Amino acid sequence: MEFFTCPLCHRFLPSHKIERHVDDHFTDEELSRDLLLAQEVDSRRGASSSSSTYGGGIDIDSKFASLISLQTKEILYQVKGENGLMTCLKDCLTFESEKDATSILSGYIDHFQCRESEDVGWGCGWRNIQMLSSHLIKQRQEAREVLFGGAGFVPDIPSLQRWLEIAWELGFDTQGSNDFNNKIYGKRNWIGTTECAALLRSFGLRAMVVDFCGEETNTGGSANKMLVNKNVSKRKLAQIHGPMDRFLFKEDQKESFKHLSSDAGKKVKGPEVIIEWVWNYFSNNNSTKLGSKRVILSEKAPLYFQEDGHSRTIVGIQAVLKSNKMHQYNLLILDPGHQTEALEKSMKQNFGWQKLIKRGIHTLKKHQYQLTRTVFQLCFIEPGIARGEEIERLKILRGIHHEI
Known part of the structure; x- marks a missing residue:
């Protein structure tokens, strides 16, 4: 023994x-x-x-x-190769049939899948935190040194739950912690962008939340109970003016985005605003870009994407120039609900991967929960590590707000 x-x-x-x-x-x-x-x-x-x-x-x-x-290291199916699954995706995008297509991809990221015996039905939020953390640990040295005490690996869900409780106890997102009675370890509550931001901020990372909101709608009480019981993180945050505001509409400043030249002058609305925001995020000129003409590699971190009580990770975006000279956009997404081995197989065989990875604007027009003005939320990470007084400011979680 x-x-x-x-x-x-x-x-x-x-x-x-x-x-x-x-x-x-x-x-x-x-x-x-x-x-x-x-x-x-x-x-x-x-x-x-x-x-x-x-x-x-x-x-x-x-x-x-x-x-x-x-803390315990998460066990995952490891895709072989220097950049793992993202190399497979880059190859697929490079050689696919769409001739007039430009894709922008994040760098390294591991895919973490929900497991039938562990977290299917409630663990997607934690899996997206793991995916985002895998990128930060691999691509950003300053993040690797502080995340999870400098462990250098991505912890399992129980360990992440304990880290979130510490973040709450330190005073990060006190309002959100009250929704869970300050306890999350061992529970199967749904979490979202605000919990992701609070956890990462507790290590000094500059995690920001963007709210995309629609018109208020009325729904029945039973639906409201379901939303509250599931603890879906979709509360409306206080508005701030952050570094990405130049890509967002203001209520008193209705300007159209200036994106690809062929679409200039077009006024975006509804879910198109989200697509446009993501394109501008990954293609920002401040981000060093490498790669071919068809596939550009950005230094921007992936995005935690919350909608309809489910969350996924946006790892890039594709723009396809159509015959009418307008662009059709596809979000490139890793879903915790998919099996990593199946994703790898479909990409290496170059068959069926589009249905698993690509999400067009039409997929954003259907939403199950319409109880609050918030329809979608994103969490993105700015470079650098906060220190001193900035840490104290990060404890109050405010979102960049935008009407769609």
Whole structure:
């Protein structure tokens, strides 16, 4: 029989008891006593320098340090190759039949799928956080150093849930934490862009939320109960003016986007605004772009995309010039509901991948929940790491608001 040492209290226990024993350290009854012992674990705080406490006056640094040691790496199906699945997608886009098409892609990203025995039906939000984190850890050195205590890997869902609780305790998105009674570990609640932003902000990342809102509609009480019970993160955030505002309409400034020259002067509306925003995001001139004429590689991070009680990850966008000289846009999306192995197979065989990856504007015109003015939300990550006073400002979650 194998024996292991508990990283918190250093007891020597059999292998079949160690996992349950470690989990017990996180119960409310033992937390105050056991977290004091976690002071011995080295801590790399990448979030706030404040002296926040967790329960019973215990310094939250202790729980942070404990989680660095206890967090578990997510096990995933690994696509071989330098850039994995994104290389497969790049090859497909390069050699597909659409001649007058230009695609812009994010860099490296791992696909994390929902598993039947673990999180099907509720885990998509966590899987998208994992996908976004895989890109940040691989592509941005400053993010790798602070994310998850500098672990250098993407944690599993239970570990992410604990990290989110720490973010809440530190004061990030207090309003949102109240919706979950400040507890998420071990639960199957739906999460969304605001929880993603709060978690990443707690490490100093500049995560921003964009609201795309339509006209208010009336629906029945039963639907409202379903939305509340599922904790779908679609609340309307206070509006701010952020760095991407130049791509957004203002209520007092109705200007059309200036995108590809053949479409200049066209006034976008409805879901087209989202498509246009995504195109401008990935094609921003401040982003170094490499690659061929047909497929451009952008340094921009993927986007967490929330709609209809389901979330996915936007990894790029494609513009196809049609015979009428107008462009047809396709979002390029990785869905946690798809199997990674099936995605890889369809791309390597160059068959059927379009149905799994491409999403045209018509797919954005149908939405199941119309209970609030918010129809869609995006979460994007700006470069750099916040420090000092900026960290304190990030604790208040405000969104860039836009009417569609």
